[in-house]
Amino acid sequence: MALSKKRIVVKVGTSTLTNENGDINIREMDLLCRALSGMENLGYDLILVSSGAIAVGANKMRLAQKPKELRMKQAAASVGQLELMHLYDKLFGEYNRMVGQILLSNEDVQIPERRENLTNTLEALLENHIIPIVNENDSISHTEIESDQKLFSDNDKLSAIVAVFANASKLVILSDIEGFYDSNPHENPGAKLISRVEEIDDNLMRNAGGSGSNRGTGGMITKLEAAKLATSHGIDVLIVNGQKPELLYDIADKKVVGTLFVGKN
Template identity: 35%
Template sequence: MSEPARREIPQSDVRSRIAEARSIVVKIGSSALTDMHDGLDRSRLDALADALEARMRAGTNVTVVSSGAVGAGIAPLGLKKRPTDLATKQAAASVGQLALAHAWGTSFHRYQRTVGQVLLTADDFANRRHHANAQRTLERLVSLGVVPVINENDTVATNEIRFGDNDRLAALVAHSIRADALLLLSDVDGLYDGDPRKVGPNGERAQFIPEVHGPEDLDGVIAGSGGALGTGGMASKLTAARLSADAGVPVLLAAASDAALALQDASVGTVFAARAERLSARRFWVRHAADSSGSLVLDDGAVAAVVNRRRSLLAAGIVDVKGAFYAGDVVELVDLAGAVRGRGVVSYDADEITLMEGRSTADLPPDLRRPVVHADDLVAR
């Protein structure tokens, strides 16, 4: 939502980093591309392609994550609103995905740019081999001068494996291709501490938040769910922005109508500062992308060692094993109160750990004396 008067936002180190990024991922929301009655809005899509082209001509590699497949299929199918059941959503996506890809290809053809469509599901990031294949494809497309346009593969995704929105998908892609910045463009012009469309009983309005440097900047923020055409909403964008920033990629959250300025100098919207140290690909996968296959309940001493001192998890600190999993799977590490304190890749099957739990390393057979979760394969929450 854009305000009538342009908000003056001072430049900062975070905005400069985004403006100067040599590789960016740009996520575009459904509401920026589609209309409930007419489907795809070609004029809005062309305006976005113009802004993206300008950034590419300035020397930046751009990868697009585009929502809108389901929205683009609503009008051709004669639906009155966004479908809620999976089968109809998949049908709308099947029709809309073709229209969306064609529209992006036609728009970029004005600049003699080739577009490559990439459809992904959550399983493609949870599975290390699939993830590596997708990563190689995206990197090769960029090296060939092709603009990758990514969307969730709604036609085959199920409720169990789907991302739920393209904001998280964009954050996962940004880390996967080691992008320098992530831009989330939709119908909101930034982050507020409440709903900017509402006025309080005394005339008070939600306050705009120009920069987020840590959790303390989000105290009191109330984020809502998605609109009629999308599945995201501010809650989804906030989660994706924090995920990306935690992985070491700065984020700009802005209105799609401000795309030209967002892509030119990042002088609009809200920025999220990245953590100083970028997570390795493996640790990022463990923390954010991999599915959890079970959990280990730890005593207080093990929690302190794993969370505070970043030590490997030994069998002596485990008090319970939950779920059926195998060596190499990712499990959650839970404290005695049931709170998740970390995730890690286990070295043994669940049945083996059940026999090992609570025992000191010296009391175990030689072939079971390795850490249950090595420090290199462990991330704390």
């Protein structure tokens, strides 16, 4: 099936949605919802893959730190997902946009019948101009948190999988830095931004570091893995600064922003 040129999957991570104290960053969420609403108004189909449930839940439960025990992680995810969707519904509503929640587990993607149902649900939401908000079903499925059998690894990988089965033309990963650099910009002030990548090879993978934030689970390596999966299906992948969601308009206008990983035809 051909890729939909006006369908974009946007992934936002915990480090963008929360501040250093673990509180929800309302300003950043509002900017994101406004930009996505504006893009939808321009005729784009938007799918949002959102992290943050465990971090937000842990903060609301007044836990001293992010939980390590599985049952506490699942409890935090249950509380946090409710809080996230409440805010998304409220903020998107300010821009006259409706949202729908989709929580995924391995089986939803791996079992053909459930995968077909998932695809049909996504299409129905998009046809009715409703923005799907996708997350892993952390409160139920332990495999999505810490099992060796987990499919998604984290929401970077999940966003690539969603982009593939939704036939999106672009995957935009919002990061805590401007894009992909030739070395870690947090450690090397002279690191240079790479604006375009044609091939994700072993050398590029070695340049990727670990987790970029203690509030999230992913780092640049998971973003490269997601980009490798999506580009192999012809999908362009962009890593851009999550604090500047208005860059989505520049992406639509084909301007050079962040790092573009070119989809393979």
